[in-house]
Amino acid sequence: xxxxxxxxxxxxxxxxxxxxxxxxxxxxxxxxxxxxxxxxxxxxxxxxxxxxxxxxxxxxxxxxxxxxxxxxxxxxxxxxxxxxxxxxxxxxxxxxxxxxxxxxxxxxxxxxxxxxxxxxxxxxxx
Amino acid sequence: xxxxxxxxxxxxxxxxxxxxxxxxxxxxxxxxxxxxxxxxxxxxxxxxxxxxxxxxxxxxxxxxxxxxxxxxxxxxxxxxxxxxxxxxxxxxxxxxxxxxxxxxxxxxxxxxxxxxxxxxxxxxxxxxxxxxxxxxxxxxxxxxxxxxxxxxxxxxxxxxxxxxxxxxxxxxxxxxxxxxxxxxxxxxxxxxxxxxxxxxxxxxxxxxxxxxxxxxxxxxxxxxxxxxxxxxxxxxxxxxxxxxxxxxxxxxxxxxxxxxxxxxxxxxxxxxxxxxxxxxxxxxxxxxxxxxxxxxxxxxxxxxxxxxxxxxxxxxxxxxxxxxxxxxxxxxxxxxxxxxxxxxxxxxxxxxxxxxxxxxxxxxxxxxxxxxxxxxxxxxxxxxxxxxxxxxxxxxxxxxxxxxxxxxxxxxxxxxxxxxxxxxxxxxxxxxxxxxxxxxxxxxxxxxxxxxxxxxxxxxxxxxxxxxxxxxxxxxxxxxxxxxxxxxxxxxxxxxxxxxxxxxxxxxxxxxxxxxxxxxxxxxxxxxxxxxxxxxxxxxxxxxxxxxxxxxxxxxxxxxxxxxxxxxxxxxxxxxxxxxxxxxxxxxxxxxxxxxxxxxxxxxxxxxxxxxxxxxxxxxxxxxxxxxxxxxxxxxxxxxxxxxxxxxxxxxxxxxxxxxxxxxxxxxxxxxxxxxxxxxxxxxxxxxxxxxxxxxxxxxxxxxxxxxxxxxxxxxxxxxxxxxxxxxxxxxxxxxxxxxxxxxxxxxxxxxxxxxxxxxxxxxxxxxxxxxxxxxxxxxxxxxxxxxxxxxxxxxxxxxxxxxxxxxxxxxxxxxxxxxxxxxxxxxxxxxxxxxxxxxxxxxxxxxxxxxxxxxxxxxxxxxxxxxxxxx
Numbered sequence: 002x003x004x005x006x007x008x009x010x011x012x013x014x015x016x017x018x019x020x021x022x023x024x025x026x027x028x029x030x031x032x033x034x035x036x037x038x039x040x041x042x043x044x045x046x047x048x049x050x051x052x053x054x055x056x057x058x059x060x061x062x063x064x065x066x067x068x069x070x071x072x073x074x075x076x077x078x079x080x081x082x083x084x085x086x087x088x089x090x091x092x093x094x095x096x097x098x099x100x101x102x103x104x105x106x107x108x109x110x111x112x113x114x115x116x117x118x119x120x121x122x123x124x125x126x127x
Numbered sequence: 128x129x130x131x132x133x134x135x136x137x138x139x140x141x142x143x144x145x146x147x148x149x150x151x152x153x154x155x156x157x158x159x160x161x162x163x164x165x166x167x168x169x170x171x172x173x174x175x176x177x178x179x180x181x182x183x184x185x186x187x188x189x190x191x192x193x194x195x196x197x198x199x200x201x202x203x204x205x206x207x208x209x210x211x212x213x214x215x216x217x218x219x220x221x222x223x224x225x226x227x228x229x230x231x232x233x234x235x236x237x238x239x240x241x242x243x244x245x246x247x248x249x250x251x252x253x254x255x256x257x258x259x260x261x262x263x264x265x266x267x268x269x270x271x272x273x274x275x276x277x278x279x280x281x282x283x284x285x286x287x288x289x290x291x292x293x294x295x296x297x298x299x300x301x302x303x304x305x306x307x308x309x310x311x312x313x314x315x316x317x318x319x320x321x322x323x324x325x326x327x328x329x330x331x332x333x334x335x336x337x338x339x340x341x342x343x344x345x346x347x348x349x350x351x352x353x354x355x356x357x358x359x360x361x362x363x364x365x366x367x368x369x370x371x372x373x374x375x376x377x378x379x380x381x382x383x384x385x386x387x388x389x390x391x392x393x394x395x396x397x398x399x400x401x402x403x404x405x406x407x408x409x410x411x412x413x414x415x416x417x418x419x420x421x422x423x424x425x426x427x428x429x430x431x432x433x434x435x436x437x438x439x440x441x442x443x444x445x446x447x448x449x450x451x452x453x454x455x456x457x458x459x460x461x462x463x464x465x466x467x468x469x470x471x472x473x474x475x476x477x478x479x480x481x482x483x484x485x486x487x488x489x490x491x492x493x494x495x496x497x498x499x500x501x502x503x504x505x506x507x508x509x510x511x512x513x514x515x516x517x518x519x520x521x522x523x524x525x526x527x528x529x530x531x532x533x534x535x536x537x538x539x540x541x542x543x544x545x546x547x548x549x550x551x552x553x554x555x556x557x558x559x560x561x562x563x564x565x566x567x568x569x570x571x572x573x574x575x576x577x578x579x580x581x582x583x584x585x586x587x588x589x590x591x592x593x594x595x596x597x598x599x600x601x602x603x604x605x606x607x608x609x610x611x612x613x614x615x616x617x618x619x620x621x622x623x624x625x626x627x628x629x630x631x632x633x634x635x636x637x638x639x640x641x642x643x644x645x646x647x648x649x650x651x652x653x654x655x656x657x658x659x660x661x662x663x664x665x666x667x668x669x670x671x672x673x674x675x676x677x678x679x680x681x682x683x684x685x686x687x688x689x690x691x692x693x694x695x696x697x698x699x700x701x702x703x704x705x706x707x708x709x710x711x712x713x714x715x716x717x718x719x720x721x722x723x724x725x726x727x728x729x730x731x732x733x734x735x736x737x738x739x740x741x742x743x744x745x746x747x748x749x750x751x752x753x754x755x756x757x758x759x760x761x762x763x764x765x766x767x768x769x770x771x772x773x774x775x776x777x778x779x780x781x782x783x784x785x786x787x788x789x790x791x792x793x794x795x796x797x798x799x800x801x802x803x804x805x806x807x808x809x810x811x812x813x814x815x816x817x818x819x820x821x822x823x824x825x826x827x828x829x830x831x832x833x834x835x836x837x838x839x840x841x842x843x844x845x846x847x848x849x850x851x852x853x854x855x856x857x858x859x860x861x862x863x864x865x866x867x868x869x870x871x872x873x874x875x876x877x878x879x880x881x882x883x884x885x886x887x888x889x890x891x892x893x894x895x896x897x898x899x900x901x902x903x904x905x906x907x908x909x910x911x912x913x914x915x916x917x918x919x920x921x922x923x924x925x926x927x928x929x930x931x932x933x934x935x936x937x938x939x940x941x942x943x944x945x946x947x948x949x950x951x952x953x954x955x956x957x958x959x960x961x962x963x964x965x966x967x968x969x970x971x972x973x974x975x976x977x978x979x980x981x982x983x984x985x986x987x988x989x990x991x992x993x994x995x996x997x998x999x
Contacts, residue, residue, distance in 0.1 A: 029786035105775030
């Protein structure tokens with residue numbers, strides 16, 4: 002996966018600075034990016050995406066809850082969790098259930114690797 | 128009080144001097160106006176008296192127009208029958224309805240305020256004097272008392288002047304001048320063809336025809352003496368004055384023998400002068416043959432024959448007893464006042480007073496009795512001429528109606544005249560004792576203070592059973608008045624002495640240092656129980672300016688405190704420290720104004736207390752810090768999140784920039800925006816770190832004006848992600864534009880942080896959908912209130928009071944210090960905090976902090992809150 006292989010990405014993060022910076026980074030890398038300030042906002046717009054980048058700590062529904070709802074609805078969009086702190090521990094296998102997680106601050110490489118893992122896991126599941 | 132009585136004495140003496148010597152009514156009025164101007168500082172005044180028809184008439188005035196006098200002539204608040212007249216004071220004529228009719232007159236005359244002071248003699252109003260003011264005038268008590276003192280002296284002088292004028296009118300034929308006619312030798316023409324003398328001693332001859340009528344009708348005692356000084360003739364008036372039936376018992380006797388032995392030389396001398404053709408004059412007392420002591424003004428002159436040879440002498444003696452008595456009384460009164468003024472013992476003053484009165488009338492004895500401090504018993508003041516066995520009985524008698532006129536007078540506050548003490552119910556209890564004396568009548572009048580309080584009574588006894596004559600009554604009044612002044616003065620001096628003694632006792636007991644300063648900061652005096660406690664020897668500061676003795680910074684503080692103390696008349700407190708050779712010591716000065724233009728500074732060494740306070744405060748500070756560390760430890764996850772957000776944004780932006788640089792063409796606008804965002808996020812991260820550092824730092828508090836809304840927002844920023852994670856929905860209602868409070872930012876953040884954490888803990892077991900954390904700020908005139916309200920489990924009944932006690936906690940985590948420390952911080956900020964359960968659910972903690980402008984006093988700009996913390 003390179004710049005020449007653009008993806009459609011959705012970012013859900015309540016922190017505007019983080020949201021804006023990630024959008025800028027991923028767009029500079031050639032991806033198509035849409036941003037949402039909360040899980041509810043994302044759900045309401047029902048956007049299609051190749052991968053969902055979700056902050057774990059959100060007002061309203063948190064990252065895990067959003068994932069549960071998507072899965073219950075039968076939506077299997079690949080997900081990457083990003084997290085700013087402990088919260089549910091990234092090593093908590095049950096909570097993460099195999100969803101790739103990167104801790105802020107992260108480099109573009111880390112993020113792209115996580116996205117790649119999520120997408121390929123999804124492909125593998127299919 | 129002492130100042131007031133001293134002033135009254137001074138006025139009495141001045142009035143005595145002004146009115147004492149004069150007997151002429153016009154002179155009395157003029158002296159009265161002078162005294163008013165001098166003693167009351169009132170330049171416009173008048174004296175008015177009732178005329179025989181009871182009409183009030185102007186007698187003398189200053190600063191009044193004829194028009195005005197005509198307009199108000201006859202107006203009087205009193206009639207000649209008025210009793211118990213008291214001064215009427217009109218501070219503002221426009222506000223006195225009873226004078227409304229005179230308003231235009233007052234306006235034309237420029238009179239805005241008035242004083243009506245009654246002239247009272249023997250209880251009746253005889254006239255008044257008026258004080259006029261061009262501006263509204265508030266009369267103070269002292270002024271009124273002085274006016275009354277002057278009025279009483281004027282009334283006395285007027286009555287005496289009137290009596291004197293009456294005497295002159297009735298005693299003397301028109302044009303008669305006392306003894307003036309005897310100036311110069313009579314030309315006594317003796318006819319040569321007649322015998323040199325007749326049986327009546329009058330020379331015969333032509334002149335006799337002319338003069339006999341005058342001589343025989345003369346009111347003076349007129350005698351003709353032969354050249355050996357034997358009485359040849361005494362006129363009818365002389366016979367009567369000497370108290371004999373007719374002149375036969377007198378004639379042929381040596382005139383000089385009628386005088387006291389010690390005075391006979393003077394008499395001989397006067398005769399010798401007459402023999403030499405001159406006039407001999409002298410004034411001497413002697414008893415009449417009836418035994419009455421009289422003063423005589425005597426002129427002896429020669430009678431010459433046609434050849435100018437002295438053949439006989441004429442001696443004219445005028446009875447001047449009344450005048451002499453008045454003068455003696457005047458002098459005596461003056462002496463009494465001088466004695467009072469010089470602080471002579473009360474008993475001595477009253478004894479002299481009794482003598483002065485007794486000297487006025489033979490057969491009168493006087494006594495001054497005092498009302499005991501208990502108000503119910505009689506104490507002997509002075510009774511120098513009353514038989515001691517009798518007067519001793521008075522002492523300790525209860526005030527009442529049956530123990531003598533003097534006690535009745537004290538009880539009733541009125542004069543009591545008993546004409547026969549052996550036959551009057553008022554003397555029942557002392558009748559047997561009275562019977563042992565020759566005294567039969569007793570007239571008593573109450574002695575009143577300048578505030579009209581009964582101090583005692585003055586009584587006159589007389590050996591005949593009778594009532595007092597007018598003159599005696601007046602004397603009694605005067606005596607009571609003087610006795611009142613004496614007792615008043617004595618009591619105030621006594622009060623002063625006691626107060627001084629008390630002050631000295633206090634000074635002996637007080638361990639504090641005291642310094643007296645002039646209003647410009649010069650050390651005038653000091654008191655030190657232990658002089659070694661002084662930091663400098665007295666000679667190093669007495670007489671010197673504060674500026675030359677104290678450190679400059681301290682001088683400013685003291686100067687400001689002096690100014691405030693002088694302006695407000697309230698004590699000013701000042702805390703300061705001095706670095707002495709090996710240690711810093713703390714002092715507290717209490718500065719009060721004294722003697723109108725001086726300042727008293729009472730200085731106490733508070734080092735021990737201060738150190739205890741500082742120790743306690745340091746401990747609190749330790750605990751407060753521990754509390755913050757614990758909070759931050761608990762919050763570490765949230766804090767990491769607060770920090771990782773901007774760091775994530777920075778890294779993402781930086782890497783985005785690298786990608787952007789690889790593109791062509793370069794999107795410079797996008798790059799610039801990216802870098803701006805990097806800066807913004809970095810600042811945000813820096814701020815988080817700064818706040819963390821502040822909270823973790825052990826630093827002294829810094830007081831500054833703070834916007835509590837801002838402090839609240841900072842706390843919410845810090846806890847934002849934690850609240851998010853813990854699903855604590857937060858609402859705020861921060862009143863815009865609330866006034867600043869004076870406080871330490873970190874400490875107030877800590878309070879709010881503790882209260883927020885406390886509220887979240889209380890809601891942790893509550894369903895997230897029902898949670899609500901609400902922060903409200905409101906301000907009133909005195910303080911800003913911040914309320915933190917939750918919908919948690921509430922505070923158990925009975926624990927509302929103990930919730931702020933240390934180590935009381937209702938949750939598993941923490942030491943239970945949060946609320947205790949919050950309270951100590953709030954109290955140190957001179958605020959208060961309390962908890963209450965909400966009506967429906969949860970609890971609300973309210974914290975009140977005083978406004979910055981209201982707390983500026985006593986808290987220095989960089990002073991430490993720690994220093995304000997109460998000890999213990």
